[in-house]
Amino acid sequence: MEQKNFHHPFQPYDIQQQFMQAVYDCIENGKVGIFESPTGTGKSLSLICGSLTWLREHKRRKFDEAMQSIEIDDDEPEWMAEYARESKRKEVLSMRAEFEQRLEKVRAKERTIREKHTSGEPLRKRQRQHALKDEQKNEPEDQFVLDDYHSDDEAVPGKDGRSQYSAETTKLLENLGMILPKQDQRSSEETEEELKVFFCSRTHSQLSQFVGELQRVKLPAGLPPEEQGPDTASAELTEEVKQITLGSRKNLCINSKVNKLASQTAINERCMELQQSKTPADKKCSYLPTKEDESLVLDFKDHALASIRDIEDLADVGRKLGVCPYYASRPAVPPAEMVTLPYPLLLQKSAREALGICLKGQVVIVDEAHNLMDAVEGICSAQISLEQLRLARESLITYLQKFRNRLKGSNRMYLTQVVRVIDSLIQFAANLEHEKAPGGTVEPGSLLSGKGVDQINLTKLVRYISESKLARKVEGYISHLRATENKSGKDEVAAQLPETPTLTLIQNFLMTLMNPSKEGQFFWSNENGATILRYMLLDPSEHFRDIVESARAVILAGGTMSPMDDYTEQLFPYLPSVTTLSCGHIIPASNLLVRTVSSDDEGSLEFNYKTRQSVSTMQRLGNAILAILPHIQGGTVIFFSSYTYLEQVRKQWNEDGTSARISSVKPTFFDSRAVSVEETFGSYSDSVSANPRGALLFSVIGGKLSEGINFSDDLGRCVMVVGLPFPNLETPEWKAKMQYLDSRAPARGVPSGSASREHAENVCMRAVNQAVGRVIRHKGDWASIILFDSRYARPKVQTKLPGWIKESLPKSNEGKGTQVAEVVEDMSRFFNDSRN
Incomplete structure (x- = not known):
C-alpha cells in the first residue's frame, strides 16, 4: 500500500509516517487523541505535517463539493449550470488570489528592506510621544482615588467592558475585529473564519521552537489555481502557511511606559486605563489606532500573515508599523490556518472570549501535554496565606485613612465589606496558626463566619474589586507612599512589591467561594510556619470539556505521555473511546x-x-x-x-x-x-x-x-x-x-x-x-x-x-x-x- 505524502521536509522515518497518519486520521474522524513521540523523533514536524496536510486536503474537498452543489433549475440546460459553477468558482478563487497577492507584496517588500531597515522609525509619525514621555514623572496622589462606582446598575457604562472606549473608538475596534461586536453580532466587513489548527504549548520559548519547525514546511495550496490549464493541472502549487501567534500584553505591549511595569496585572490595568474614554486624548496610548489610521491594523494583519512569525517577530512588526500588536493581532485570527498560543489563553474561557477565539469545529493540538491536568487544576485553584491577608488589610486601612473623605457612597460601602471579608478569613486562619496537625479540609461556610459577612453579596463584591481596579489603586498608593518615605525611586520600590497584588489574590480566592465547585475542595495547611488557605480543583474533566465538545478534534501530544490511562480517566471519563499512540524511537x-x-x-x-x-x-x-x-x-x-x-x-x-x-x-x-x-x-x-x-x-x-x-x-x-x-x-x-x-x-x-x-x-x-x-x-x-x-x-x-x-x-x-x-x-x- 502506497504511503500518504504528508509533505515532510525530510524523508520521514517509519514512526514519523505512522505518527502523521494517526494525527490525520484522528482529525478526519473527529476524535480525541493522546499521542506519545519520544524527544528527538521530530514530534513537532510530524504534528505540523499531519494536521496541515489534513487541513489543506479538507479545504480542497469542501471547495469541490461546494462547486458541485450549486443549485440550478431543472429546466435549465446543462451548459448554463456549468457556466454558473464556473462563475462562482472564479469569484471565490479571485477573492482568494487577491488576498494572496497582497501577502506576496508584503513578503517582497520585507525581502527588499530587511537588510537596510533591521531597526528603523515606525511607519507613522508618533505625534503624542512627548506627552507619553512626560507622563507621570511626578505622579500626584489623585491618580490613586477610586472612580465613582455605580454598584447596582448593570447597564452602567463600562459594565460590559466596551463603553470604556468612546463610541467612535468602539465602532472602529468592532469593525477591525479588535473587540467583539455587541451581542456577538459580527460586522459584515469581518473576514470569514478559516478552518484552522490551534496549537498550544506551555511557554513562548517552546512555541518559538515550534514556529521554527513550521518555517521548514512547504504545502500544496488548499484551493486550485485561479486559471487552470495544461501547465497547472499537474503542477503541485505551494502556498505559504498563514500563521499568527497570540500572547499576553506582557509579551506584546510596545508602549515603554506600560511594558516596563513589574507584573502582568499592572500591565493589563495600565493598558485599560490609557484607553478609557475619560482619559485625556494626549494621555491615551498612542499605539491604539484612531479613525485616521485604521488602515494600519489591516497592514499589520497582512504583515503578520505574510510570514511565519514568533511572538518577538510580531512585536517587532507592531513597532515598525506603529500599532499595538496585542490588539492588532486579533483581526489576523479569522483568516489564519495555524494559531499558536500558550496554555492560559486556550484553557481559560474568559481569555478565549477576550481574544474572540471560537473553537467550534476547529482542531486543537496541545503539546507538552504531560502537564495539562496540572495546568487545568492550577488555573481553577487559588490560595492565600495568613501573612498576605494581614498585609492586604493593613494596606486597605492605610488607603482608607488617606482617602476616606474623597470616596463616595458605593466605594466606601464596598471597601468596608472587603475589610470585613478579609477579617473573617484572618480570624479563621489565625485560629489554625498553632495547630499541631499539618493541615485539613475546610467547609466554605467556615471561612465566612465573621460578623455580618453572611449579609454580603460576594458576586457583587468580587465584581467591584475587579471593575474598580481596587487592587492596583491600593498597591499603587502603597508603592507611592514607600517611595516618598524612603526617598527612593518608584521603580526600585515597585521591584520589591509582589508580582500579583495581594488584593488580586484575595479576589481570586473569593471567586472560588462565590461558587465552590462540587469537583473541588477547600483546605488549610501550616507550611514552614505559614498558614495557608487553599481551594483545589479535584476533577479537571468538566473544565476541559467545553474545549472537547466545541472542537472538531483534540490532540494531546508529548514526548512522555505514558501512562495514558490517567488522561482518559481524569480528562475524558465521559468519552466512549480515545485514540492513543505510543511511538517507538528512531534510535536502533x-x-x-x-x-x-x-x-x-x-x-x-x-x-x-x-x-x-x-x-x-x-x-x-x-x-x-x-x-x-x-x-x-x-x-x-x-x-x-x-x-x-x-x-x-x-x-x-x-x-x-x-x-x-x-x-x-x-x-x-x-x-x-x-x-x-x-x-x-x-x-x-x-x-x-x-x-x-x-x-x-x-x-x-x-x-x-x-x-x-x-x-x-x-x-x-x-x-x-x-x-x-x-x-x-x-x-x-x-x-x-x-x-x-x-x-x-x-x-x-x-x-x-x-x-x-x-x-x-x-x-x-x-x-x-x-x-x-x-x-x-x-x-x-x-x-x-x-x-x-x-x-x-x-x-x-x-x-x-x-x-x-x-x-x-x-x-x-x-x-x-x-x-x-x-x-x-x-x-x-x-x-x-x-x-x-
Whole structure:
C-alpha cells in the first residue's frame, strides 16, 4: 500500500509516517487523541505535517463539493449550470488570489528592506510621544482615588467592558475585529473564519521552537489555481502557511511606559486605563489606532500573515508599523490556518472570549501535554496565606485613612465589606496558626463566619474589586507612599512589591467561594510556619470539556505521555473511546539499555517508605552504584524520590565513606533547592566536557533538573532512578483527591479503592518517565537507564513505561528484574559496544 505524502521536509522515518497518519486520521474522524513521540523523533514536524496536510486536503474537498452543489433549475440546460459553477468558482478563487497577492507584496517588500531597515522609525509619525514621555514623572496622589462606582446598575457604562472606549473608538475596534461586536453580532466587513489548527504549548520559548519547525514546511495550496490549464493541472502549487501567534500584553505591549511595569496585572490595568474614554486624548496610548489610521491594523494583519512569525517577530512588526500588536493581532485570527498560543489563553474561557477565539469545529493540538491536568487544576485553584491577608488589610486601612473623605457612597460601602471579608478569613486562619496537625479540609461556610459577612453579596463584591481596579489603586498608593518615605525611586520600590497584588489574590480566592465547585475542595495547611488557605480543583474533566465538545478534534501530544490511562480517566471519563499512540524511537535498539535492579547479594532491593530509611538499604544502594559507575563513560544522572531522602542518603554516605569513594570515580554534583538550576547544571556540564571520566549529578524526581533539561550525548550516558516517587498520600489534598476518585468509581464499574490507587501509580510513573526521557535526544544518541527497585519488575508497573523503554527490557527476566552483578556485566558490554 502506497504511503500518504504528508509533505515532510525530510524523508520521514517509519514512526514519523505512522505518527502523521494517526494525527490525520484522528482529525478526519473527529476524535480525541493522546499521542506519545519520544524527544528527538521530530514530534513537532510530524504534528505540523499531519494536521496541515489534513487541513489543506479538507479545504480542497469542501471547495469541490461546494462547486458541485450549486443549485440550478431543472429546466435549465446543462451548459448554463456549468457556466454558473464556473462563475462562482472564479469569484471565490479571485477573492482568494487577491488576498494572496497582497501577502506576496508584503513578503517582497520585507525581502527588499530587511537588510537596510533591521531597526528603523515606525511607519507613522508618533505625534503624542512627548506627552507619553512626560507622563507621570511626578505622579500626584489623585491618580490613586477610586472612580465613582455605580454598584447596582448593570447597564452602567463600562459594565460590559466596551463603553470604556468612546463610541467612535468602539465602532472602529468592532469593525477591525479588535473587540467583539455587541451581542456577538459580527460586522459584515469581518473576514470569514478559516478552518484552522490551534496549537498550544506551555511557554513562548517552546512555541518559538515550534514556529521554527513550521518555517521548514512547504504545502500544496488548499484551493486550485485561479486559471487552470495544461501547465497547472499537474503542477503541485505551494502556498505559504498563514500563521499568527497570540500572547499576553506582557509579551506584546510596545508602549515603554506600560511594558516596563513589574507584573502582568499592572500591565493589563495600565493598558485599560490609557484607553478609557475619560482619559485625556494626549494621555491615551498612542499605539491604539484612531479613525485616521485604521488602515494600519489591516497592514499589520497582512504583515503578520505574510510570514511565519514568533511572538518577538510580531512585536517587532507592531513597532515598525506603529500599532499595538496585542490588539492588532486579533483581526489576523479569522483568516489564519495555524494559531499558536500558550496554555492560559486556550484553557481559560474568559481569555478565549477576550481574544474572540471560537473553537467550534476547529482542531486543537496541545503539546507538552504531560502537564495539562496540572495546568487545568492550577488555573481553577487559588490560595492565600495568613501573612498576605494581614498585609492586604493593613494596606486597605492605610488607603482608607488617606482617602476616606474623597470616596463616595458605593466605594466606601464596598471597601468596608472587603475589610470585613478579609477579617473573617484572618480570624479563621489565625485560629489554625498553632495547630499541631499539618493541615485539613475546610467547609466554605467556615471561612465566612465573621460578623455580618453572611449579609454580603460576594458576586457583587468580587465584581467591584475587579471593575474598580481596587487592587492596583491600593498597591499603587502603597508603592507611592514607600517611595516618598524612603526617598527612593518608584521603580526600585515597585521591584520589591509582589508580582500579583495581594488584593488580586484575595479576589481570586473569593471567586472560588462565590461558587465552590462540587469537583473541588477547600483546605488549610501550616507550611514552614505559614498558614495557608487553599481551594483545589479535584476533577479537571468538566473544565476541559467545553474545549472537547466545541472542537472538531483534540490532540494531546508529548514526548512522555505514558501512562495514558490517567488522561482518559481524569480528562475524558465521559468519552466512549480515545485514540492513543505510543511511538517507538528512531534510535536502533542497540543504542539503549534498560535494566530494573531488583536485588543484590543480600537479597531484594525495595525503596518503599519503611525500608529506604534503614542504614543497610542506603549502604547497599551506595555499593551498587559504586559497582556500576566505573563502567559508565560520560555523564551520569541519578534521580531520588525527594530532596529529603537525597539529603538522608548523602548524610549517611558522608559518614560511612561512600561519598568519598563515589567522588573518586567521577566528580560529583548535587541538585539543591538553595542553588539555581543554571549554576548546578552549568558546573556539571563543564565537568563532563573537561573530564574523560565524565561526571555524576544527583537530582530529584519532580525537581528543577527532572524536566526540560537536555542531557544529550555525553551529558547523559546513564540515568538511574532510585525507588518509585509516590506522592505523599497522607496530605489532606491527596486524601480528598483519592476519596473523590473512589466515590466516582462505582458509577464507572470500577471497584472502590482501585481508582485512587491507580491514579497515584500513574502520577508516580509519569514523573519517572519524564525524568528518564531526558537522555535520548536525537537519532545518533545512546544511553542506559537503570531503575533501582524490585517493584519496577512488576508487569503492572512496566505497562506504565513508554513503549520505547519497555521494548528494551530483557524478555528473559520478565517479572523478576536483574541482580546488580548482572547489570554490571550488561553495562560493561553495552559501553564497550557503543564506544566501538
